[in-house]
Amino acid sequence: MEKIYAVLPKKIGRISPWLYGVFAEHIGGVFYDGLYVGKDSPVENVRGFRKAIVDKMKEARIPLIRWPGGCFAEVYDWRDGIGPQEKRPVRINWWTERDGRYEPNRVGTDEFLDLCAMTGAEPYFAANITSLTPLAIRDWIDYCNSPAGTTTMARLREENGHREPYGVKLWGVGNETWGGGGRMSPESYAMEYRKYAEIMKNADPKIELIASGANASDYSWTRRMLERIAGGQGPMDGMSFHYYSFSGDDPTGFDTEGWYRLLGKANRIEELIRRHFAGVASYGMEDKGRLVIDEWGAWHPDGSGPSRGYNLFEQQSTLRDAALAALTLNHFNNHADKIKIATVAQLVNNLHALFLAGGEHAIVTPTWHVFNLYKEHQGARAVETFAESAPLPENLPGISVSASVKEGILTLTAANLSAEEEKEAAVVLFGGKAAGPAVIRTLWDEDLRAHNTFEEPDRIRVTEEKPERFSGTLRLPKGGIAVLSLPVEEA
Numbered sequence: 001m002e003k004i005y006a007v008l009p010k011k012i013g014r015i016s017p018w019l020y021g022v023f024a025e026h027i028g029g030v031f032y033d034g035l036y037v038g039k040d041s042p043v044e045n046v047r048g049f050r051k052a053i054v055d056k057m058k059e060a061r062i063p064l065i066r067w068p069g070g071c072f073a074e075v076y077d078w079r080d081g082i083g084p085q086e087k088r089p090v091r092i093n094w095w096t097e098r099d100g101r102y103e104p105n106r107v108g109t110d111e112f113l114d115l116c117a118m119t120g121a122e123p124y125f126a127a128n129i130t131s132l133t134p135l136a137i138r139d140w141i142d143y144c145n146s147p148a149g150t151t152t153m154a155r156l157r158e159e160n161g162h163r164e165p166y167g168v169k170l171w172g173v174g175n176e177t178w179g180g181g182g183r184m185s186p187e188s189y190a191m192e193y194r195k196y197a198e199i200m201k202n203a204d205p206k207i208e209l210i211a212s213g214a215n216a217s218d219y220s221w222t223r224r225m226l227e228r229i230a231g232g233q234g235p236m237d238g239m240s241f242h243y244y245s246f247s248g249d250d251p252t253g254f255d256t257e258g259w260y261r262l263l264g265k266a267n268r269i270e271e272l273i274r275r276h277f278a279g280v281a282s283y284g285m286e287d288k289g290r291l292v293i294d295e296w297g298a299w300h301p302d303g304s305g306p307s308r309g310y311n312l313f314e315q316q317s318t319l320r321d322a323a324l325a326a327l328t329l330n331h332f333n334n335h336a337d338k339i340k341i342a343t344v345a346q347l348v349n350n351l352h353a354l355f356l357a358g359g360e361h362a363i364v365t366p367t368w369h370v371f372n373l374y375k376e377h378q379g380a381r382a383v384e385t386f387a388e389s390a391p392l393p394e395n396l397p398g399i400s401v402s403a404s405v406k407e408g409i410l411t412l413t414a415a416n417l418s419a420e421e422e423k424e425a426a427v428v429l430f431g432g433k434a435a436g437p438a439v440i441r442t443l444w445d446e447d448l449r450a451h452n453t454f455e456e457p458d459r460i461r462v463t464e465e466k467p468e469r470f471s472g473t474l475r476l477p478k479g480g481i482a483v484l485s486l487p488v489e490e491a
Contacts, residue, residue: 001425001426002388002389002390002398002399002423002425002426003387003389003427004385004387004388004399004412004414004425004426004427004428004474005385005386005428005430006384006403006410006412006428006429006430007384007385008383008405008410008430008431008490008491009383009431009490010383010384010431011381011382011383012333012334012335012336012381012382012384013336013337013381013382014336014379014381014382015332015333015336015377015378015379015380015381015382015404016336016339016341017063017064017378018063018064018122018341019329019332019333019336019341019342019378020062020063020329020342020374020375020377021062021063021065021066021121021122021294021341021342021343022062022066022343022344022346022347023065023066023070023344023345023346023347024065024066024067024068024346024348025067025069025070025072025345025346026070026076026107027069027070027071027072027093027094027095027099027312027313027350028099028101028312028314029310029311029312029348029349029357029358030346030347030348030350031107032101032106032107033358033359034050034347034348034349034350034355034358035049035050035053035107035115035347035357036048036049036050036106036107037049037050038106042360043360046118047118048106048107048111049114049115049118050357050362052357053355053362054119056354056355056368057121058119058120059372060354060368060371061378062120062121062354062371063120063122064122064123064124064170064341064343065112065115065116065119065121065123065343065347066124066294066343067112067123067124067125069094069126069175070126070175070345071094071095071175071176071180072094072095072103073130073172073174073181074094074130074131074182075091075092075093075094075128075130075131076128077128077131077132077136078108078109078140079136079139080103080105080108081105081107081108081111082108082109082110082143082160085106088104088105088108089105090103091103094180095312099311099312109140110157110160110161110162113162113166113168122169122170123168123169123170124170124172124210124341125140125168125170125171125172126172126174126175127140127171127172127173127196127200128174129173129177129181129182129192129196130177130181130182134195134199134200135199137199137200138199138200138202139153141168141204142154142203143156143157144157144168145166145168145203145204145206145207146165146204147165148163148164168207169206169207169208170208170210170341171200171207171208171209171210172210172212172292172294173193173200173209173210173211173212174189174192174193174196174212176212176215176242177189177192177212178212178214178215178218179215185224186220186222186224186225186228187224187225187228190224190229190234193229193234193236194228194229194233194234197209197235197236198234208237208238209236209238210238210239210240210292210294210341211225211229211236211238211239211240211289213225213239213240213276213292214242215241215242216241216242217268217271217272217275219276222241223279223282225239226279226280226283226285226289227283230284236289238288238289238290238292238341239276239290239292240291240293240294241276241292241293242294242296243268243272243293243296244297244298244345244351245297245298245299245324246265246299247262247298247299247300248301249262249300250300250301250304251298251300251301251316251318251320252451256419256420257393258320259320259448260392260393260394260419261394262298262320262324263320263396263417264393265394266298266327266328267327267396267397269293269328269331270331270334273331273335273338273339274335274338276291277291277335290339290340291338291340292339292340292342293332293339293341293342293343294341294342294343295345296328296342296343296344296345297324297325297328297344297346297351298315298320298324298351299313299315299352300315300316302314302315304316305349306356306358306361306453306454307349307358311350311358312350313350313351314353314356315351315353316356317352317353317356317365317366317452318366318448318449318450318451318460319366319443319445319449319450319460319480320448320449320479321352321365321366322366322367322369322370322443322460322481323415323417323479323481325344325352325370325371326370326374326413326481327415329370329371329374329413330401330402330415331400333377333382333402333404333413334382334385334402336382344371352367353365353367354371356454358454361454361457363453363457364452364457365451365452366443366452366460369461370443370481372462373413373462373481373483374413374483376406376409376411376483376485377402377404377413379406380404380405380406380411381404382402382403382404383403383404385401385402385403385412386401387399387400387414387425389425392417392418397417398416398417398418398423399415399423399425399476400414400415401413401414401415405490408435408488409485409487409488410429410432410485410486410488411484412427412483412486413481413482414474414476414481414482414483414484415476415480415481415482416477416478418478418479420478421478422477422478422480423475423476424473424474424475424476425474425476426472426473427472427473427474427484429488431490431491432488432489432490432491433489433491434486434489435487435488435489436486436487437466437467437468437469437470437487438467438469438470438484438485439464439465439466439484439485439486440464440466440467440474440482440484440485441462441463441464441465441483441485442463442464442465442476442477442481442482443480443481444463444478444479444481445459448478448479470484470486
């Protein structure tokens, strides 16, 4: 029998709710006919946004949304997205040549912040430093945050229906500046960062600035960039990096080898967390340079989602994608002391989405279920965990696990990464004991390739058990994810 150990006295740190954030870019079907259907749509909506998605975001307590890109940010002028919708310009989108669609700017700053308000999510803006000036970004901060009636931008905000300041706190200074965000070297980006950061902080000293960091394992970028920002050379409150797990196979037709290959790639994110943060620590920036993993997830070939390729980068989501999300979030919990923000890419109809939508349809994916199952970790104190389980191909652990304690309740999340064997694991508590009845929720299906569709929206669902007395063991079906909620009494 496998064993899972939770060491209650050994606290790792508080799990920021922001580790459970999402990314929503103006690409393909993410916003238009995805999140946003318009106020006059026959689809039930809240001020233009799909009510079904708004409700499910609230249920899963999605704490943060990154916007408007991604690569879209490189060509986005925030001034196009304010004022009467019918008067807003239509522009070439960064992705127009890929998906054949243009940007109507029906969702801009005020609409997006309305979505954040109705879902309770913190906004995280990606500022365009590729094609806008520092002064233009300063004006955006002015529009969002200046007190009512104080500036021309504050009065413009009031004319557009929002008198009080939004107080947008989180601002990314560029996006993927090593790629589409300017093709910069880390040295040239550091110079641009220092210039933009100085102007942005001057506009509102209370904002927090996130530096555009490395692509995956480019540790040299981290070192070379920080060398020119550390030591007070520029205000900084976090450093991003991006990491995708590319499958190269059919997301609904993979074999056992494909299951392990993709999860093996996902498991590398722990090494990236450790090594990028070691770079941060080497410059004494542990407080100012906590990691922001603002694009992560599975990336499959196009065409498997409900739109059959119309929505760019839309893909189906199976239990393999749920296992990838569970494994990744467990790593985030276990390194809560190093990570400030994480946002899965993306929210709707794109990549590792939580929702698939179109026309009158809107469904949750298995990944949404993982975020919903894991939500009690938000704001809790992570405790050290480890599992004794036979290793799997691609250097995968047999069981991925994390745990936290909040208000006397232990939340333990375990993913059986085996595509072939069910496991039964004994749960051993060090420094504490069970103090009440347990709740066990399990996400699984006999077919690891199973997925929700518009025709069968609840194929993948969660089962729940409420034993009066916890037996001390967890049943983990092959590819299954289990969450144990247990009152504990710490020694």
